[in-house]
Amino acid sequence: MPLSPSATRELLAKLGHHPKRFLGQNFLVDGNIVRKSLELARIAPGDIVVEIGPGLGTLTSALLRAGATVWAVEKDRALHAHLAATLAREFPETFHLLEGDAVEHPIAGLPSGEVTSDKYQVASEASGTAAPHSAARTPPPAFKIVANLPYAISTPWMDAILGGPLPARMVLMLQQEAAQRYAATPGSKQFSAISIFLQNAYDLAPGHKVAAACFHPRPEVESCLLHLVRKSEPFVFSPQAKAAIRACFQQRRKQLGALLRNRLPDHGRAWLDTLAAHGHDARSRPEQIPPALWTALGR
Numbered sequence: 001m002p003l004s005p006s007a008t009r010e011l012l013a014k015l016g017h018h019p020k021r022f023l024g025q026n027f028l029v030d031g032n033i034v035r036k037s038l039e040l041a042r043i044a045p046g047d048i049v050v051e052i053g054p055g056l057g058t059l060t061s062a063l064l065r066a067g068a069t070v071w072a073v074e075k076d077r078a079l080h081a082h083l084a085a086t087l088a089r090e091f092p093e094t095f096h097l098l099e100g101d102a103v104e105h106p107i108a109g110l111p112s113g114e115v116t117s118d119k120y121q122v123a124s125e126a127s128g129t130a131a132p133h134s135a136a137r138t139p140p141p142a143f144k145i146v147a148n149l150p151y152a153i154s155t156p157w158m159d160a161i162l163g164g165p166l167p168a169r170m171v172l173m174l175q176q177e178a179a180q181r182y183a184a185t186p187g188s189k190q191f192s193a194i195s196i197f198l199q200n201a202y203d204l205a206p207g208h209k210v211a212a213a214c215f216h217p218r219p220e221v222e223s224c225l226l227h228l229v230r231k232s233e234p235f236v237f238s239p240q241a242k243a244a245i246r247a248c249f250q251q252r253r254k255q256l257g258a259l260l261r262n263r264l265p266d267h268g269r270a271w272l273d274t275l276a277a278h279g280h281d282a283r284s285r286p287e288q289i290p291p292a293l294w295t296a297l298g299r
């Protein structure tokens, strides 16, 4: 599989394929980054790995050769056809390739029954409550995600992933701006709803900056390899709680009391009481509230 810039250019020429900007087609051409991704993800034979946008198959090939079973979703029809004719033939048992959109298929068609359990209780739609998982239940078989993401879809895709089932570990190539938003702390400009959803489910290791020269063609934005490990007690927000939090951040300079008055059945009173116990009040602004305090919204 291609790794060097020249081998990548040759393969693209042979396929008559011009990288599509709107699909974020910046292919990895650096063996160290591929190795680092597998190392951070602690890939071992028998692992179940989801990959988003396998492209020319550079990461995919390394994952398969390391003995992982890979479930991948690729939107580009021509690249999907190329992978179907090459890697899918070479690894008929362990490579599952889907043509489609990763936002619609966030875990690439991996049967959720194989990895889901009732460990993560997403709140009931009717009650709008969210509950953490019970540690007493049998954990589901772990799966991991390793991907050089198309940057345009990283946040809607991440949002879909955080609805569960939750991968045990994720190693993601992201636009640096997105990585900063995911890891942002309260009070910073980047702190947003996705920071809260993500940080309540995952521990984030400091990201590694990745040079534009590691891709062909070179992206115009900065890239970052982010490593996320699922918390021992991850919290999955209900759709209602997510909507309320997103609405708060759309007017992030407004006071919480005013923002929640018409959003929650009790005008947000119960939640504001919890905040008060932690030194915040109705005049606090959404960007000041730490991620863990938002989990009380749905309880």
Ligand SMILES: C[S@@+](CC[C@H](N)C(=O)[O-])C[C@H]1O[C@@H](n2cnc3c(N)ncnc32)[C@H](O)[C@@H]1O
Binding pocket: 023, 024, 025, 026, 027, 028, 029, 052, 053, 054, 055, 056, 057, 058, 059, 073, 074, 075, 076, 079, 100, 101, 102, 103, 148, 149, 150, 151, 153
């Ligand atoms: C940054 S490239 C990564 C390619 C390859 N994994 C690599 O590292 O060289 C992103 C890939 O995602 C694919 N892609 C873009 N949007 C997608 C979407 N919505 N769903 C699935 N794949 C998508 C692109 O066609 C491309 O192959």
